[in-house]
Amino acid sequence: MAKSSNNAQSPAGEPKRSLFSRRPKEGAKDKKPGRVKQMVDIFTMTRRQDPNVPWLMLLAFLGIIAVCLGIGFLLHSWITGLLVGIPLGLLAAMLILSRRAERAAYAQIEGKPGAAGAALGALRRGWIVEEQPVAVNPRSQDVIFRAIGRPGVVLVTEGPSTRIKSLVDAERRKLSRILPNVTVHVIETGRGEGQVPIAKVAKAMGKLKPELTKVEVGAVNKRISSLGNKLPIPKGIDPYKARPDRKASKGR
Numbered sequence: 604m605a606k607s608s609n610n611a612q613s614p615a616g617e618p619k620r621s622l623f624s625r626r627p628k629e630g631a632k633d634k635k636p637g638r639v640k641q642m643v644d645i646f647t648m649t650r651r652q653d654p655n656v657p658w659l660m661l662l663a664f665l666g667i668i669a670v671c672l673g674i675g676f677l678l679h680s681w682i683t684g685l686l687v688g689i690p691l692g693l694l695a696a697m698l699i700l701s702r703r704a705e706r707a708a709y710a711q712i713e714g715k716p717g718a719a720g721a722a723l724g725a726l727r728r729g730w731i732v733e734e735q736p737v738a739v740n741p742r743s744q745d746v747i748f749r750a751i752g753r754p755g756v757v758l759v760t761e762g763p764s765t766r767i768k769s770l771v772d773a774e775r776r777k778l779s780r781i782l783p784n785v786t787v788h789v790i791e792t793g794r795g796e797g798q799v800p801i802a803k804v805a806k807a808m809g810k811l812k813p814e815l816t817k818v819e820v821g822a823v824n825k826r827i828s829s830l831g832n833k834l835p836i837p838k839g840i841d842p843y844k845a846r847p848d849r850k851a852s853k854g855r
Contacts (some may be wrong), residue, residue: 639662645704652707659703661695667692707800719761719792720748723802729753731809731819731824736769747774750825752809755786759804781826800826 649656668688675684676746705725712718723732729752736746737758745762758774760767771789778787790807791798797808815823 636700643699646700647711648711649700649707651706652710653703654702656700660699663699665697666693667695667813672726677742696848706802709800713801716761718801719746719759719804722792723748723750723759724774725805725832726752726808727749727805731820740766740770740772744769746784747771749774750808751820751827753809753813753815753817753820754808755788755814756782756823756827757788757790757808757811760791761793763793764795764797767791778827781830783822 646656671684671688671691672681675681675687678684693803695855702810709722712721720734720736723730726732731751733749735748738747740746740762743762743766744810745760748759748761749756750759756778758771760771775787778785788811790804792801794800794803
């Protein structure tokens with residue numbers, strides 16, 4: 604009787620896999636996009652929203668090279684000026700792309716449900732942000748998102764001022780019962796009078812004066828978390844996972 608061999612060939616001429624051999628995991632071939640592809644995608648998205656961005660990048664690139672070349676000629680070393688100017692020009696072009704890409708990303712989400720929550724994704728370290736809305740009007744889909752930081756508690760609203768007022772007042776009363784000595788700030792998002800555009804929410808919060816220590820911020824968060832009243836996200840309102848990605852815009 605002939606012995607079976609582990610190296611037996613399949614009908615297609617390929618060696619059979621052992622039962623104990625490793626199989627490639629599903630999705631193993633799906634790799635994260637590289638930096639070049641990220642930059643191409645970011646550039647394409649930005650140009651779609653801002654057609655002038657290629658010309659601004661080119662102007663910055665050539666302008667920096669021209670300045671460096673001019674300095675190089677004065678120092679009788681134009682080659683050095685060129686070698687210094689090229690990377691500096693590329694850096695200037697990337698900085699312009701980064702700024703414009705962030706604006707384009709905000710322009711895409713502005714006016715859509717959940718945009719206020721997405722704006723909180725641009726906050727720097729030191730803030731504790733609730734991904735889900737803390738108060739919702741099911742009929743109008745007006746919502747309130749919350750962030751906790753050294754300035755205190757910040758309520759970021761989404762909806763017309765006249766409609767959102769009742770939600771804000773109710774949330775203020777709830778917080779005042781458990782945090783009587785903590786300041787509660789309200790930032791209304793929108794383009795109306797007294798409202799803050801989505802792209803400027805993080806900047807507005809950064810201007811608030813700190814009143815709490817880092818330890819107190821953690822204590823406030825624990826006190827609020829003890830309420831345990833998590834609200835389901837209404838249909839159509841997702842605090843955008845597709846929020847402006849600063850790392851991607853820098854090609855990281």
